[in-house]
Amino acid sequence: MSAKIYLHWTATHYDWVVRDHYHTIVTGNGRIHRLHDYTIDLSGHTYRRNDNSIGISCACMGGEDPWDLPPTDAQIEAMCQEVARVAKSWNWTEKDINVKSIMTHAEAASNRDGWIVHENYGPLMWGGTGERWDFLQLSRRGATNGGDVLREKILKYFQGASPAPKPLKFVSDQTIEANGKPLTVSIDENGSSWARAGELLTLYNLSYFWDSSKRRILIGNSDTAPKYLQDKVQPSVGYPLFEMSLQGGNSPIILTGIVRDGRAHCRVLEFAEEFGITASFNPLKLGRRLGG
Ligand SMILES: [Zn+2]
Incomplete structure (x- = not known):
């Protein structure tokens, strides 16, 4: 059935x-x-x-x-x-x-x-x-x-009767430091920084699997627990969405991101918050993964 x-x-x-x-x-x-x-x-x-x-x-x-x-x-x-x-x-x-x-x-x-x-x-x-x-x-x-x-x-x-939402605009690219290494981020029209999810996960040695047919990233780490933050990326962002979820159990969703130029991107600060990574500002910089 x-x-x-x-x-x-x-x-x-x-x-x-x-x-x-x-x-x-x-x-x-x-x-x-x-x-x-x-x-x-x-x-x-x-x-x-x-x-x-x-x-x-x-x-x-x-x-x-x-x-x-x-x-x-x-x-x-x-x-x-x-x-x-x-x-x-x-x-x-x-x-x-x-x-x-x-x-x-x-x-x-x-x-x-x-x-x-x-x-x-x-x-x-x-x-x-x-x-x-x-x-x-x-x-x-x-x-x-x-x-x-x-x-x-x-x-x-x-059938696609509703008009497609206007895609979020990206205004510039920057290089920031994340876990002591350079990371390219894109800044959107609201000032939020986005980065490639795979790159972020690799920088923090988090094992993952990209399931492209279902547009999801499965995370293997057992020491991660979703924070269920209120301010999630919504479909109105105007891009195809992907989901990052934990493998096993009820497979909770960690975050939702967008597929841009064929690559999964997520918001840098949301990623940091979910994975217990310290962040500092002006300029934006991600530190070590110390836990929540
Ligand atoms: Zn019911």
């Missing part, structure tokens, strides 16, 4: 970002928080359906009256764009965007794909116990075809 994508809400406040539950969480402001590599299974997002699937969740619908914190428009659009990106990266076609491959938790709970793997714990109107109803509706008293509406949006993004 081919992989499935399950769409959830967290039943929390808008800023809830916690690892090990979902592969990706979208906060109320529409920002994407990539938490785990899409190639690994997590065990707890969709009852009896976690093998060969991923869970993407909007942080919302918490509290006594969940509709006091409904999914925001920004959140729904960002989630649908993310699903479209994943579908593309898995070489899906438009035909794959259907209820058998992309399901809301409401639909999954009611086995709406015809795959009966558990009792019906979905919406009452579908004969279920009513325990899970993620995206049955997208708004208070809204129509009960939330899954269809989301798949329509996903298809639209999959």
Whole structure:
């Protein structure tokens, strides 16, 4: 059976970002928080359906009256764009965007794909116990075809209907010192320095594997733990993205970077922070790797 994508809400406040539950969480402001590599299974997002699937969740619908914190428009659009990106990266076609491959938790709970793997714990109107109803509706008293509406949006993004974001501009190149050696960095329009991820990893003797087909870098070091920083690189940066993740376990994402001129680049300070490398400024200089 081919992989499935399950769409959830967290039943929390808008800023809830916690690892090990979902592969990706979208906060109320529409920002994407990539938490785990899409190639690994997590065990707890969709009852009896976690093998060969991923869970993407909007942080919302918490509290006594969940509709006091409904999914925001920004959140729904960002989630649908993310699903479209994943579908593309898995070489899906438009035909794959259907209820058998992309399901809301409401639909999954009611086995709406015809795959009966558990009792019906979905919406009452579908004969279920009513325990899970993620995206049955997208708004208070809204129509009960939330899954269809989301798949329509996903298809639209999959077909490339939304205008491509303007790529981040790079204004100059510089050479800085990193671990006592020269490193070429590119400065973007906001003043952030970027460097080739492979070069940074090599300078710090970190073993890695570049999986070009999946645009990811796997890190072998067991002494690294992601910091889950809030300010991650977003798709709006306008370049193809790559992900750096830790090998093993739930394969947490360390950072997201961009592919520029065919090479993986990441932000220098984010890299330093994630890997416990000291940094000093004016001029920017990276020191030794001393730990977090
Ligand atoms: Zn759910």
